[in-house]
Amino acid sequence: MNSAPSISSAPPPPPAPPAASPVSGSAVRPGDRIFLGLSRGSGIALLVIMAAIAAFLTVRSVIAVSGDHANFLTYFEWTASGTEPKFGIAVLAFGTVVSSVIAMAVAVPVAVGIALFISHYAPRKLASLLGYVVDLLAAVPSIIYGLWGALFLVPHLTGLYSWLDDYLGWTGIFSYADEAPRSLFTVGILLAIMILPIVTSVSREVFLQAPKMHEEAALALGATRWEVIRMSVLPFGRSGVISASMLGLGRALGETMAVATVLSPSFLINTSLLDGGGGTFAQNIASKFSEADEFGQDALIASGLVLFVITLLVNGAARLIIARRKEYSGANA
Amino acid sequence: MSNTVTARRPVADSAPLPVSLKQPRLPRWAPAGLAAAAAAVGCGIGLAAGLESRIQWGLIAALLFVLGTFLLAAAVEGTRQAKDRLATSLVWICFLLAVVPLASLIWETVARGIKVVDGYFLSHSMGTLPDAMAGGGIYHALVGTLQQVGLAALIAAPIGLLTAIYLVEYGRGKLAKAVTFFVDVMTGIPSIVAGLFVLSVWILILGFGPSGFAGAMALAILMMPVVVRSTEEMLKLVPNELREASLALGVPKWRTILKVVLPTSVGGIATGVMLAIARITGETAPVLLLVWGAKTINSNPFEGAQQSLPLYVFQQWQQGSDASYDRAWGAALVLIAFVMILNLVARGIARWKAPKTGR
Incomplete structure (x- = not known):
């Protein structure tokens, strides 16, 4: 912008011989070359880091799994030390999947509700304030959720759980022995609270992009607000909500500290979700790490690799859905 | 129903013939x-x-x-x-x-x-204080957090910035596509996996001990994709006319980027970096694996175990006495305040320095 005066001052050397003015398009300046090299180099560095993560985790996992005297995928216990180490991820996989699924089942409907509240129901001033608050809440560190979950949420859930036990205890899933409910279900609820902000903020973005024309057309035809949302906003936002929930799922799967503080772990698959016990990949790594010897650390790395692959798949799927949607929305806008 | x-x-409507709308x-x-x-x-x-x-x-x-x-x-x-x-x-x-x-x-x-946080709490370490006793503070954790996060930012911010510049200004072809995809993938890496990676390379294979720097490397891995994403978005907002005007004046491309593109988007970039810093400040898992935590002040991030705020919260929670719960809440308050202030300042900068897109 302020280069305007320099136009007059920049080209004072008049091109003396017209023949000697090859437009320097092909000549690359050294500065350019250095800069391109630097920026391309850091892009490549990122790729190298990703490859290194996969490679090193795999190498250490191979060491661990080949030294495992039990089936790594189906064994229940985790004794990764001594002369005959035996460990398996069955309980961890179960706990990780169950707690994340509970989190999704609780969080996604609520998050869609909040996103709709912000995008279509709340008064405008409140809406922008809320959007702001949601973004701030997404930044609260997970250890604080964990602390709150362990010292505040857990004691407050006993009433709800014994009530669930009274009426749904016969299912076996919701039976509850009267102890502090440091269970997978509590973890699921806490994870749901943690992923609410991220799912909400992505869904809200999508709902706000819904074509105004469709909404106005529906309103003009006499649709109620709910019908407008059902017929024009939700179909438009469906893929966005799916990818938002998968991003949330990815976060729930890999969450460490909130689970480590709330869950009282054990290597049992408990049919009742309300009773304590079970474990997740990340929680197991965090709680077993301090007592692990080198082979034990390798074993934990092997379970970390499984977690890594699962989250990669979930996130990759979410990104693919988002990428596909971008093409559509270009046509819509 | x-x-x-x-x-x-119909009963209500049939009485007056002109149907009520x-x-x-x-x-x-x-x-x-x-x-x-x-x-x-x-x-x-x-x-x-x-x-x-x-x-x-x-x-x-x-x-x-x-x-x-x-x-x-x-x-x-x-x-x-x-x-x-x-x-x-x-x-x-x-x-x-x-x-x-x-x-x-x-x-x-x-x-x-708020009951716990005071000047003493902020300026003293745990030292040799028994866990069940009240007192002690978080000074060592503050020092550790600042150093680890600072080092992580020093590693991650330049790489992230340059990668974003590459993607927006130079990126064509397969390499750029691969980088874009893997940045997305990297965003989703669980923090504990980043910790395990550094553990396997730095501690298990290269044989170094726990240190603040090891933690900083894991934090940097978590921070990079966030910086790339936000910087990319900001660079894309810079109007092409500005670049074209500069190039048309014969300014080399790298100077165009440094003098025209970056200054135009500096507010947004700063916001992105600060949000990324806020995110990694609260990460506990990699610090747990790589820095281990200490009770005394260790102001050398390259040697020996250190403490950090989120890890301090976790360890105090683990002690399980009333006094340690109090300290955990106090440290949690300091941590949340730190993260929130970073967020607010970052968003303030974003609003203040938002690039004028001409729309």
Whole structure:
């Protein structure tokens, strides 16, 4: 912008011989070359880091799994030390999947509700304030959720759980022995609270992009607000909500500290979700790490690799859905 | 239910021949009134049945409110309006359901933390204090967090910035596509996996001990993709006319980027970097694996175990005594305040320095 005066001052050397003015398009300046090299180099560095993560985790996992005297995928216990180490991820996989699924089942409907509240129901001033608050809440560190979950949420859930036990205890899933409910279900609820902000903020973005024309057309035809949302906003936002929930799922799967503080772990698959016990990949790594010897650390790395692959798949799927949607929305806008 | 509605309406309409275009509506105060009534009845039932947890009271009240609104609206306004009201009340309840735990989280942290945080708490380490005793502080954790996060930012910010510049200004072809994809993938890496990676390379293979720097490397891995993403978005907002004008004046491309593109988007980039820093400040898992935590002040991030704020919260929680719970809440309050202030400042910068896109 302020280069305007320099136009007059920049080209004072008049091109003396017209023949000697090859437009320097092909000549690359050294500065350019250095800069391109630097920026391309850091892009490549990122790729190298990703490859290194996969490679090193795999190498250490191979060491661990080949030294495992039990089936790594189906064994229940985790004794990764001594002369005959035996460990398996069955309980961890179960706990990780169950707690994340509970989190999704609780969080996604609520998050869609909040996103709709912000995008279509709340008064405008409140809406922008809320959007702001949601973004701030997404930044609260997970250890604080964990602390709150362990010292505040857990004691407050006993009433709800014994009530669930009274009426749904016969299912076996919701039976509850009267102890502090440091269970997978509590973890699921806490994870749901943690992923609410991220799912909400992505869904809200999508709902706000819904074509105004469709909404106005529906309103003009006499649709109620709910019908407008059902017929024009939700179909438009469906893929966005799916990818938002998968991003949330990815976060729930890999969450460490909130689970480590709330869950009282054990290597049992408990049919009742309300009773304590079970474990997740990340929680197991965090709680077993301090007592692990080198082979034990390798074993934990092997379970970390499984977690890594699962989250990669979930996130990759979410990104693919988002990428596909971008093409559509270009046509819509 | 719909039968009664359709059956009633013709009777009402048939009396005056010019059909009334106005549907019967509930008064404007109906939802608020119903909500108050439902809350009162919910509390009443809770008290009467002797239900201990307030969560149940709230759930009962919410259920009553939804049902009440639906039935009343169905009776007065017809099913379509009733469904609309049902959706509205559900959305409001979702909102309240989310606000309650999140507000409680903030409230608990502030209320329990504020009792502990004072000048002494901020300026002393744990030293040799027994865990069950009150006292002690977080100075060592503050030092550790600042150093680890600072080092992580020093590693991650330049790589992230340059990668973003590459993607926006130079990136064509397969390499750029691969980088874009893997940046996305990297965003989703669980923090504990990043910690395990550095553990396997730095500690298990290269044989170094735990240190703040090891933690910083893991944090940098977590921070890079965030910086790339946000910087990329900001660089894309810079109008192409500015680049073209500069290039047309014969300015080399790298100078164009440094002198035109970056200054135009500097606000947004700073915001992105600060948000990324705020994110990694709260990461506990990699620090747990790589820095281990210490009770005394260690101001050398390259040698020996250090402490960090989130890890301090975790370890104090693990001790399980009242005094250590108090310290955990105090450190949590400091941590949350730090992260929130970073966030607010970052967003303030974003608003203040937002690039003018000419739209």
